[in-house]
Amino acid sequence: MxxxxxxxxxxxxxxxxxxxxxxxxxxxxxxxxxxxxxxxxxxxxxxxxxxxxxxxxxxxxxxxxxxxxxxxxxxxxxxxxxxxxxxxxxxxxxxxxxxxxxxxxxxxxxxxxxxxxxxxxxxxxxxxxPKGNPNTGGVKTLLVVGGGISGMTAALEAARAGYKVVLVEKTGALGGWTAKLHKRIPTREPFKSPEDNGIADLIAQIEADANIKVYLNATLAKTAGAPGRFKVDIAVESGPTATEDVGAIVQATGFTPYDMNKLPHLGGGQANVVDQAGLEALARAANGGPIKRADGKEVKSVVFVQCAGQRDTTGEHLQYCSGHCCNTSIKQAMYFKDGNPDIDTVVLYTDLRTPGNGEDFYRSAQNKGVIFSKGAVSRVESAGGGCKVKFKDLILNEETEAEADLVVLATGMVPTSGPDLDALAEATRVAEGGDEAAKEQVIQLRSKSVLNLEYRQGPDIPQFKHGFNDSHFICFPYETRRTAIYAAGPVRRPMDTAQAVEDATGAAMKAIQAMENAGLGRAAHPRAGDLSFPTARLEGCTQCKRCTVECPFGAIDEDERRFPLFNESRCRRCGTCMGACPVRVISFENYSVNTVGAQIKAVDIPDEFSEKPRILILACENDAYPALDMAAMNRYEYSAFVRAIPVRCLGSVNTIWITDALNSGFDGVMLMGCKHGEEYQCHFVKGSELGRYRMSKVYDTLKGMNLEEQRLMDLEVAITDIETLPQRINDYAAKIVEMGMSPFKGL
Amino acid sequence: MSDMNQQMAARYKNNFLKEVEAQVEMGEWVKMCMQCGVCAGSCPTNFHPGWEHPPQEIFMMIRAGKREEVLTSPSMWMCTSCYNCYVRCPRKLPITHIMHGLAEYAYQLGVAPKFQPTQHLSKTFWDNCTKTGRVNEVKLTQTLYFRDGLMAGIKQGLAMKDVALGLVKAKRLNLMEALGFGHKCKDIKGIHAMLAKARELEAKRKGRQPA
Missing domain, CATH: 3.40.50 (Rossmann fold)
Structure with missing residues (x-):
């Protein structure tokens, strides 16, 4: 300049x-x-x-x-x-x-x-x-997908904050599962009895709010664009397709109950066995009167079977706990006890878990005479006019049985989270080879899509464990892996209505933040407010597609000539594209191959007889660099031979930095990044994993340079490693001293 | 006595939890146990063989309707009333009192284990103390020492003779009690009337036939 x-x-x-x-x-x-x-x-x-x-x-x-x-x-x-x-x-x-x-x-x-x-x-x-690009899209309308309690809450919260909302509901009415509840788990003092489900009031508020536009019997046919400028096609049953411009999306598509027909040993499919949703229907039909079975008989005794097809270790059923079912069964037992204290209600559980104020609710049920027995149910058989429940009493350690007019199975939640993107990608790959079955599978998986995103990474937000649309952002539970698209409610993780309300409120706030950031050309979490954005010098681009494929957030498409096309507002500014680029044409204004490369070259390298080795540390700015700072605040000493440079993510580390450092006489390079894999802690999801994968290739280069493999050290560092990190640095420095100086000094 | 047992079994139609709630002192707390086992973990007797079932098991058995097993169990007779479980119970169940309540009820029904030492002591103490309103220490000791026969009684007596002499010297033990002398309440009739009234009230409250 x-x-x-x-x-x-x-x-x-x-x-x-x-x-x-x-x-x-x-x-x-x-x-x-x-x-x-x-x-x-x-x-x-x-x-x-x-x-x-x-x-x-x-x-x-x-x-x-x-x-x-x-x-x-x-x-x-x-x-x-x-x-x-x-x-x-x-x-x-x-x-x-x-x-x-x-x-x-x-x-x-x-x-x-x-x-x-x-x-x-x-x-x-x-x-x-960086000046920021304000022309990335300034639409401030929130799209909420799903009209259950989570979706309605998100819509209302955003509307109250002054934002326009488009609410899309698949069925013909708002309310979702909560509307089907006779009553719900209490949400306020004294937490002793079930309370009104509150849905009528929520629907009235939605209908009265001029900021909220509701589409019923509608699904998303297509979601194109990026934060601040999404364009969604809304397919309405028996009507023309509508198009809406939205800035951010909250996906609150909820759950379906686990199919009890998959549990024949627990009586799934038998006449006098229902799941929790089935009991809600019976209770609503009774409308405060005696609860009757499908055959019209009044229920005098009922057994609740907890964890039916849940917390399953065989891999056949749900492996997780759905969280709400203990409180739900307590609530349902009260439907009976509040009407008639003489009805026998037994809850068979292995571990009773009542989060929040559920403990008071549990105690209230005990007071009302609901019997709680610690037992593992093995079979439910029909017997006489009702059912026989065989179980092992875990306190008395004996096989026993109980009889009941009705058995209620707590079957748990299955998220409505769209297709598994990995499975879809694999099926698509096979289908491209001409496999007919795979083509069929692609169509079938695609038909499950909720958002129908036009993203190269697939039509929905990725799933984490057990098919939930969670993100495992350990410190930031609302974050997802698609910028400005937030999952809320049981589609994110199993939860009850009170938690769903809280979750939806949080998601609405995050979505508003994302829209505002997009309008100003700023990044979203974790570099919230960052105005820099990646640009590619296309003259040098070889169209290798590495950046487009590796971007963890699906921010880079390809234009018709197969050059990268940045969707800036989807970008989280991690620099993974920059690290990936083999010809180094991608850079940010204030973070580039040059900004780091220049620092590496600026370090003064003493000659090989000085006994002063130089070790380069490339430390992730999210965890490792703060850990180094905090170690310093605690005055933990470490070697004077190291020179630390913060990087946005291990994924942004371009291998040229390593080879340049070693070529210019550095004796060792330490990479400090977050944990990757299943329990990843990377703030950019895949950054540290991709970074590490690339680094594994550097070892060949080291061999070519006749350098020891140990000259490159990859450390997994968490922000809490304040005490151990200095020691690990010192150990490495000692190892380098022992290994001897690099032969590349002064060349 | 077994009349009462049958009566009660019939009255509660095998709903033993209801029976315990109505008939056992503090029995209404049994339903509130959440089976955490802190009581069992806190018991200093460490469940030596006399304890068949720790308290939370007893509570579970009550809920499971195991009337016979619970009432004939020696477990609640083993409680030393240290109150450790009572203090530690996160649900604030008065476990010590429930144990005593169960033991007393089992005794009333005549199904408590025979020759159970705690029961023998309790019975002896109660009879002794309600007779005159004050405990006749010499007779109480005699009854206990000679429970297992003459020789055993003499042996026990000799073993404790130094303690006894000390007590006599300190005027804490009056040997004349052996002959029916010693301390007594002034209004023995009043005491007996009071106890009779208490029994009557209890019978009324619990819907039992007056003794």
Whole structure:
């Protein structure tokens, strides 16, 4: 850039001035960093220090500033200069707080600091300040799919916050399963009796709200576009297809009860055996009077079988607990007891779990005379005019049986979450080979789709465990793996109505946030507010498709010439595309192959007789880098040989950085990223996994360079590894010393 | 006595939980047990062989209608009244009291295990103490020592003779009690009338025939 004016600021606060030779740092920034303007300050983050920088920006025309003070995670509010490209030299958490204050350590500590100054200067010169693209789509209408209690709650919450809502319901009426409940589990004090299901009131509120447009008997035929500019085709039964522009989507498509016909041993299919939904129907039919069976007989005794086809270890039925069924059975037992205390109600359970205030509800049921027996049911047979339930009493350790007019099975929830994307992708792959059965399977799987997204990753949001549309964002439970599309209610995980209401409210808030961010060209979680976005230098692109395939969020399509086409508002700015690109044409304004590459090249490498090895750390900014910072805050010391560079995700690490580092004389490279696989902790879902996969290829390069494999070290780091991380760094540094210096020094 | 047993069994139509709720002191708490087993884990007797069933099992058996097994069980007679379970029960069940209530009810029905030492002591103590309103220590000790025969009684007496002499010297034991002297309540008739009234009230409350 022609009119780039660079400046470096050296802070002397927080003991930096006494621990380090500030004059030498100024010299480094001037001579080696080649900054136009270099200043030191006793307390840079003070109002005065900030004013000094602001003055340079305003009056000296500084466009790029390297602030050499504390970690980039600290003092972000003070060092906030929106129009200026800023890099941070981490002298506090990265140097003085991890080094002992001793005479013998002084020299290596100073070297460390000088390197971080060099790196900050080099980085900022490779950056430009992102301006954000405000033209990515500014639609602020929320689409809610599903008109049950979750969907209605999400719609109402968004409408109350002032947003327009389109609510699409598959059936002819709002209400979902909750509307089918005779009563629901109590949601307020004193939690002693079932309460009204509250649906009539919710429907009335929806109908009265001018912000909410309801489509009944409707499904989504197609969802195209991206956050802030989705275009959805809504297929309405016996009517023309409607088209709506929406900014974000809440999927609240709920569940179906597990089919009790799959449980013949528990009486599924027998006349006097119902599931919990079946009992609700009987209770509604009785309308407060005595509950009668299908054959019209009044029920005098009832046995509830908990965990029917749930928590199954054989793999045949549901493997999980649906969470609500214990409270539901308690509620249903009360339907009987409240009407007539002489009706025998027995709940057979293996573990009674009553989340929330369910404990009070449970106690109330005991008070009302509901009998709870710890027993594992093996068979339900019809006998006489009713059923015989055979079970093992787990307290008395004996096989026994109970008789009842009616048996109720707690069968659990199966999410309405669309097809499994992996299965669909596999079937599609086989079908492309001409396999007829696979083609049939593709059609069948596609017909299950809820959202019909026009995303290359498939028509719905990915499933996590047991087919639920969850995301396993451990710290951020509402996040999903498709930007601005949020799952809420039992489609996300099994839950009761009270939890669904809470879940839907959260999802609506997240959706609003996503729409607002999309309108401003900002990223969503976890780089919320980030204005940078990836661009590709298409002249260099080889159309290899790696970026489009690897993007964890389906943000990159291909244009007709098979070049990458970025759907910027779907993008979470992880940089996985940048790490993937073999010809390195993808970059962000403030994060690119160059910004990191320049830092690596800026490090001063002592010669091989110095006994001072250099180890590069590429640390994930979400977990590993904060862990390093926190280790520093706790004053855990680690080796002065390391130079740490934060990366957005391990997935953004381009292998060129590793080969460049080793070529320029680094003795070792440590990669610090989040856990991947089934229990992943990566904030970008697949980033750390893809990053690691790529790194496994680097070992061949190492071999080609005649370097030991151990020169590259891959560490799985969680944000909690504060105490162990310094030790692991020191161990690695010791190993490098033992291995000897890299032969690539000074080449 | 077995009359009463049959009567009660008939009255509650084999709904033993209801029977316990109506007839056993603190029996209405049995339904509130949530089978966590903290009582069993807290019991200092550590379930030596006398304890057939820990409290939560007894409660489960009541709910399962195991009338015979519960009432004839020696378990509740083994309770030492330390109140550990009572204090620890997360559902605040008065377990100690329920154990005593069950034991007492089983005794009233005449189905409690015969020759159960705790029961023998309880019976002896009660009869002894209600006779005059004060415990006749010498007679109480005699009855207990000589329960297993003359020789066993003498042996036990000799083993404890130092304690006894100490008590006598400290005027805590009056040997004349052996002959019917010693401390008594002033209004013995009043005591007996009071106890009779209590029994009458209990019988009324629990719907039993007055003794």
């Amino acid at each position: 022609a009119d780039m004016k660079t400046a470096a600021y050296i802070c002397k606060g927080c003991e930096l001035g006494t621990r380090l030779d500030a004059a030498a740092l100024v010299k480094t920034a001037t001579k080696e960093g080649k900054m136009h303007l270099v200043r030191e300050h006793d307390f840079l983050c003070s109002a005065e220090g900030v004013a000094m920088i602001q003055n340079d920006i305003d009056n000296e025309g500084v466009t790029h500033a390297a602030i050499c003070a504390c970690s980039r995670r600290a003092k972000t509010e003070a060092f906030n200069f929106p129009t200026t490209a800023i890099s941070r030299g981490n002298l506090r958490e990265g140097v003085i707080w991890v080094r002992p204050d001793t005479d013998e350590a002084r020299e290596t500590t100073q070297e460390m600091a000088e390197d971080y100054v060099r790196m900050a200067c080099a980085e900022v010169k490779a950056m430009t300040q």
